[in-house]
Amino acid sequence: MKHFARPIALKDKPFTLHKDKPATVHKGAGEVRIIGGQWRRTKLPVANKSGLRPTPDRVRETLFNWLGQSLLGWKCADIFAGTGALGLEAASREASAVQLCEQDAVLVAQLQSHIDRLKASAVQVQRTDGVSWIARQAPQSLDLVFIDPPFESHLFEPALKAAAQSVKQDAWIYLEAPQKWSDDDLSVLGLQTYRYLKAGNVHAHLLQRIA
Numbered sequence: 001m002k003h004f005a006r007p008i009a010l011k012d013k014p015f016t017l018h019k020d021k022p023a024t025v026h027k028g029a030g031e032v033r034i035i036g037g038q039w040r041r042t043k044l045p046v047a048n049k050s051g052l053r054p055t056p057d058r059v060r061e062t063l064f065n066w067l068g069q070s071l072l073g074w075k076c077a078d079i080f081a082g083t084g085a086l087g088l089e090a091a092s093r094e095a096s097a098v099q100l101c102e103q104d105a106v107l108v109a110q111l112q113s114h115i116d117r118l119k120a121s122a123v124q125v126q127r128t129d130g131v132s133w134i135a136r137q138a139p140q141s142l143d144l145v146f147i148d149p150p151f152e153s154h155l156f157e158p159a160l161k162a163a164a165q166s167v168k169q170d171a172w173i174y175l176e177a178p179q180k181w182s183d184d185d186l187s188v189l190g191l192q193t194y195r196y197l198k199a200g201n202v203h204a205h206l207l208q209r210i211a
Contacts, residue, residue, distance in 0.1 A: 031044065034088060037069075037091075059204050072096075079101045080146075100126070141168075160207075
């Protein structure tokens with residue numbers, strides 16, 4: 001079982017959409033700030049894409065307080081990467097391997113530019129369907145999976161189901177959703193809530209497999 005510190009935070013989110021539309025860069029709120037680790041305080045621009053939903057800094061800070069300040073040696077995946085804030089935060093905190101999955105071509109290109117800028121050798125980005133990617137992973141092979149699909153999508157259940165098989169018994173799944181998931185709904189998928197936070201319209205869950 002991994003040892004935790006008590007509540008840092010992370011997250012923001014992407015979204016798919018019109019790959020043929022050029023992306024512009026937001027100003028101000030259109031930046032993602034890495035909160036901790038080797039790239040602490042580094043700001044990364046966010047593409048101006050419809051549906052892209054950065055997670056508030058304080059939510060991301062709380063999440064990484066839950067997880068602990070060091071993710072040394074962890075294997076992680078952000079299967080709806082968007083801005084890449086969650087995965088890059090994990091890499092900043094010494095995760096040994098971070099997979100970013102994103103379907104939007106513009107966002108994939110921006111993620112690759114972030115990786116190049118940071119010289120983040122532990123991070124890989126792939127233009128792919130995140131649910132299909134996680135379903136192909138070996139059982140109990142990952143330490144942490146981030147799940148933050150578009151809020152209006154129907155991807156939550158299939159993503160959780162696939163992720164539940166891919167994480168180790170003492171590992172973690174972070175779920176960001178437009179409503180709280182009940183214990184009953186999670187237990188059907190073999191999962192349980194370890195920590196929960198509501199911040200505005202964001203419901204943040206840190207989940208584990210049921211023993």
